Amino acid sequence: MRCVMGKAANRQTTCSSLLVCTGILTGLLFPATSFAATCEQSVAKAMAVEGKVDVRHAEETQWQPVKLHDTFCPGDVIRVQERSRADVALSNQPMLRLDQNTTMTLGGIKKEGGSLIELVKGATHFFSRVPRNLEVRTAFVNAGVEGTEGVIRVTDDKAEVTIFEGKVVAANESGTLSITDGQSVVAEKGKAPSYQTVVKPRDAVQWALYYPPVMEVSPDVAVKEDDPRSLAGRAARSLSVGRVDEANIDIDRALKLDPKNSDALSLQSIIAVVQNDKDKALTLAQQAVAADQNSASAKTALSYAQQARFDLDGARKTLEQEVQAHPDNALAWARLAELRASFSELDGALDAAQKAVALKPSLSRTQTVLGFAYLLQVKTTEAKAAFTKAIEFDQADAMPRLGLGLAKFREGSVEEGRREMEVAASLDPNNAMIRSYLGKAYFEEKRSDMTEREYKNAKELDPKDPTPFFYDALQKQLTNRPVEALKDMEQAIELNKNRAVYRSQLQMDSDVAARSASLGRIYTDLRFQYLGLVEGWRSVNIDPSDFTAHRFLADTYSTLQRHEIARVSELMVSQLLQPLSITPIQPSLAVSNQFLLASLGPGASSFNEFNTLMVNRDRNTALSSVLVGERGTFGAEMVAAGIHSKVSYSVGLSNFETNGYRGNTDQRDQLGNLFLQFSPSPDTSIQVEYRLRHLRTGDTQLKFFESAYEPNLRVHEDRNIYRLGVRHNLAPNSTLLGSFIYANGTSSQTDPGLALLGANGTCPTCVGFNSIRIKTPEDALTGELQHQFRSTYVNLITGGSIAHINRRQDLTLGLDSAFFGICPACAIPPNNIYPNATIPQNLTHGTLYEYALLRPHPTVLVTLGGSLDLRSGEARESTGKAMLNPKAGIMWEPINGTLIRLAAFRVMKRTLINNQTLESTQVGGFNQFFDDINGSTGWRYGAAVNQKLTQGLYVGGEATLRDLSVPFVDSTDPSNPVVTRSGWQEYLIRGYAFWTPHDWIALRTEYLYERTLRAPNLTAGVQSLETQRVPIGATFFHPSGFQASVTGTIVWQEGRFTGIPGLELGRAPQDGSSSFVTLDAGIGYRLPDRYGLLTIGATNITNRKFSYFDTDFNNNFMLPVRMVFAKLTLALP
16 A cells, blocks of 8 residues: 555555554654554553563564553464563453463453463462362363462473462363462473472462662663672662562672662662561661761661661651752652651642652652642642553553552542552462552452452561551451451451551541441441440540541440430531541431430431541432331431532431320431531541431339329420531641531420419419420520640640520410418419410520640540539529530550549530530540530549450449539429529449450340439429349341340339429439349341341330339330331442
């Protein structure tokens, strides 16, 4: 064919297309230029090319150089030459890493779907995660890959197959062997495959390891055999393609010529770092610096050695000095960027990375570090651009591939992101961190087997890294294996100190906190709620900025009585601290005092176990829950949540209704929640939230005697809440939080058939009413600011709030007609109804607080602080006086597995809008905010010991005292009601034993003793009360997803009870006692791929009727009737 580049009229007759002409000219002028595959469907693609790699296409005789992203057809032969490597991705997912002096022929895709290759000579590391999708043929043996990882090496007289994990079938004409984890076979011509002993199987792939650069070298510089620096340069080039043995030869020769050659010593130090010989690495790096104080490679190597020995501060100081001395050293600036990122100095890291790129824009290392600096600030477009450039400049480096995968994940491209991580794992197969990230990628794709396999690999590659243990624990927890998860999580906490290799002490504290919070969640799954609380308290004390710890406490408090203030406050703090995430906000969790039956409340089967995302990414999700039970019980909740770029949202609706366990305990509760979060940068977050509630209920409190119930009491509540939240990180260790809440609504209590005091003659001086209606409209506004400062030895939490509540009570009272026989001179109102009386209850309440969390020793955490309450207004609980509340607590771990907690503090129950505050809800691991009467003040004293006896066996106990002063209105003289106070004491003793004797079984028992004493002038239904409870339970978990639980509770209670709460005057106390046993049971099934949970259960199975007084006005602990229910929770997608 002849191409004539002439007039347009001649073009179609002389050349069918310009593209064809161009291709012919290119082939003539540039015969070495590579071409993409010309077959209908390519079977492989070049993912990395280092050195000289060629391809000979099928039916061709000429070799052509391979370039990045070239594609290949069946029959193509790939040749990797001396000091070269290549990565090839097969079209059906397997990754192949080819060593130097390797020749491979691509055989295409078999009918069964697997790839076929022929390894002529050399070595290949194969990485396959799909069963039976790869077959490798050699002259001596064929290997059928069953979804596994290993290496095959072919020499002139034999072939060796070594498996790291998974399964391979090795076969030839003489026999067949099955190879699995850690095994190796050798096959010679004419002989059957036979096993051979391999001590460290992964040593077979040492040639694939990546060594970080410490010096810049040119690939085409001629080597002078008598020049130490030239030999060191060739050694650096050998390391760049993983040839450590060859590098060592050149390094030894350089040091013989010059024993103090700084470059050679630096390279030896880097080799020792990669081989995890930390002491040797540091010694060599120090020698390198001593040999040449101005050597950039020596300073860079020293920073790696210091980092390997957990001295991040020293490493950063070394690099700071180096960039000052040599501001044109691009590698030093890149290393400094890495270290600044380790201290969460995101802006400083980006600045250093940009300087590195400005100095050496064509250096892969600088572009890689710049990509991660952008990624930390969620600038994914810029990050991808930098990573792409880094890959072009150094195709052997696994880190830009990992970064590119993470960036694609963050944008929601899950499959593409995972594929990049697989390439990274192939480029650096012994990198434990990459394996952990790859496991997280498989987790996101709900590929549980591969997830666990990668975490297993990471644990074996680096047994001292807590990361794979932590993430493996999370995935086991979410696949119904909490006992196994417990073991992994405890190991992660134990190993956390090893993260000092790449984390500062502040970040390590955050790691400990996150791991403790996750451990607490596992305890909760095991029904070891008390241990879960202890871990949650420990978490927020170690790192008060850890949002996961606060969210965990919010979830766990939902199972505890009179902890509603603590629960919704921890939820708000977690929302303010959280980065952009897809964490759904359940409407039922954002509202306090829901009057739900305890066994069916938010803690029974929470959404939260389904929203744990190990990799934040742009996506939408939907969570829903449906509850059906006896006595007209029905509940439904739906939440949609998503994250897109710098915005996340959550919108939810909830409806709950029940006829209750007796008359007038019905409930209708409708909730709504809308949450938006905007994060212009990782340091700043702005949140807007709207909530609404419509509640209709009766007298739901469980009381000892039937006569104490109020059969006609009706409670209505309609409320709207608007919240603005702000978080800004002033520095990596300094965070400012702000919360501003406006609420308006109306609550009312109506009792048209009240039978109160006075008219029956028992209290002649008391006014007698037979109906009452109290309507309370309210407008409220509060603002609160908090500053958190964190350091190695001291954490400070400083804050203050001011709230103004504009509220009044509108009373409509109906007189008992018998009253006028006692008081004939009294004026009779029309229809015996007093007109509306308005009682102002305006209140302004200010609070200042500060908490110092001191770490004088790694095993000791001391809390010292105080709060100051200032009140004014017309509310009856207000005294107008200031009150200073000291706080002190200690958490001490004298030996491993033993935790001692002590605390003493005073607190005032202030009126809180929506019951939420940013102030710490606990001191030394003891809750300080209970659902008490507004204005109550008191001291709490606590002591506790928690002991881990052996693996899976935990015992301990605690004792606390609350000494309260409770305000109330004394209406003995109706013409002159006065605010007075009553003394209350509450004692609690708890002991527990928890045991996991088997990976499928969790056993538990507790003893709880509670004693309540209240002064006669205000008893709220009980003057004295003693309660003992002994729950004994067992839970069974099967890896298939099935679970079952049974709990028997022995209860004994006796007390002196009074009449209707708050109106006991004139009623004689009545003594009572009861003892009984309740039995609760349930079965559940976790749906495959973490799509949800189905639970069927029953409380009080025997339908045992009993008398019991519950000190929680709002949430009952148990019910004197049977309640059978079923609950389905779904998480999509």
